[in-house]
Amino acid sequence: MTEAEAEKETVKAAPDLAALEQEGEIAADYVEGLLDIADIDGDIDMDVEGDRAVVSVVDIKGGDLVGPNGEVLEAIQELTRLAVHRQTGERSRLMLDIGGYRDRRRTELRELGTKIAADVKRDGEPKSLQPMTPFERKIVHDAVAAAGLRSESEGEEPRRFVVILPV
Incomplete structure (x- = not known):
């Protein structure tokens, strides 16, 4: 592999920060909508870690959105990924955390x-x-x-x- 090809591979492998931030914004809007429907209060933080968008529901008040062994959290994460996919057309590796469960x-x-x-x-x-x-x-x-x-x-x-x- 030439130096130019190696550089091109490195550039291609680097995550697209703007796209990941867009994923996070779409996901945050979707999760905020779910919280509103369920009448659950919580703040939403967005971040990018490595090659994925991370959305966290913090200071959550009421409702068990994690479930036993994180099952409800996993389901909400999958629904959120589908919502992102529907808007972007791209498969999402978004990570959702609720109340610090994943940490x-x-x-x-x-x-x-x-x-x-x-x-x-x-x-x-x-x-x-x-x-x-x-x-x-x-x-x-x-x-x-x-x-x-x-x-x-x-x-x-x-x-x-x-x-x-x-x-």
């Missing part, structure tokens, strides 16, 4: 991945975890890799799970 879950999963990786290192035996969403599995995979081990996802959605493997 708390991210911390729990990092700790879990680190703890189980230590157990696997000590025992030398692979360990399977409970089924998780793609978001959750990614966090565990990253924590396991940071601990110096390897992990794989197995099974079929929605019962896909992480297996942590010894060295």
